[in-house]
Amino acid sequence: MGMLLKNRFVPILLVLLIFGVGIYLAYIYTFSERAGQETSSERNGASSLSEASKAAVDAYLRGHISELSTEPEVLGGKFYVTDIAFLSDTRARVWYEDGHNAFKAEFDFFINADNEVREVNFRVIQRN
Numbered sequence: 001m002g003m004l005l006k007n008r009f010v011p012i013l014l015v016l017l018i019f020g021v022g023i024y025l026a027y028i029y030t031f032s033e034r035a036g037q038e039t040s041s042e043r044n045g046a047s048s049l050s051e052a053s054k055a056a057v058d059a060y061l062r063g064h065i066s067e068l069s070t071e072p073e074v075l076g077g078k079f080y081v082t083d084i085a086f087l088s089d090t091r092a093r094v095w096y097e098d099g100h101n102a103f104k105a106e107f108d109f110f111i112n113a114d115n116e117v118r119e120v121n122f123r124v125i126q127r128n
Contacts, residue, residue, distance in 0.1 A: 047086035053111050057092055058084055060117040061107065065096050068107070068122045073098045090120075102128040 049057070058081075061068070065079045073079055077098030085093045092107045104126040110118045 047089055049086060049089050053115055054086060056111060056115040057109060057117050061094050068119060069103065070122065070124055071103060071127065074100050
């Protein structure tokens, strides 16, 4: 009788175990996906810069990212900008990489009436 009960519960326990592992993996996958994402308000800050000013900052970052980065390019890679988000009229977030390492940085800047960009501060905030 004891062996009969044991044999009946093994499939039930296996199903519960598989179900539990599935829920755990789904939770881990969901959490890890959200951990790297930013909220839309964080990514699209309150910037009233004109499109010409944003284009000037974009061009400045793309043209000077290797000089601005506090991290070195490695294994012959050359930094290039993958994305820019304006957090305010004087701060932007930039994502860039060299093919080997990827970085997220914040860039404080000043832009004059002629849309000339002057760097104030550049700091890496995340390395992937």
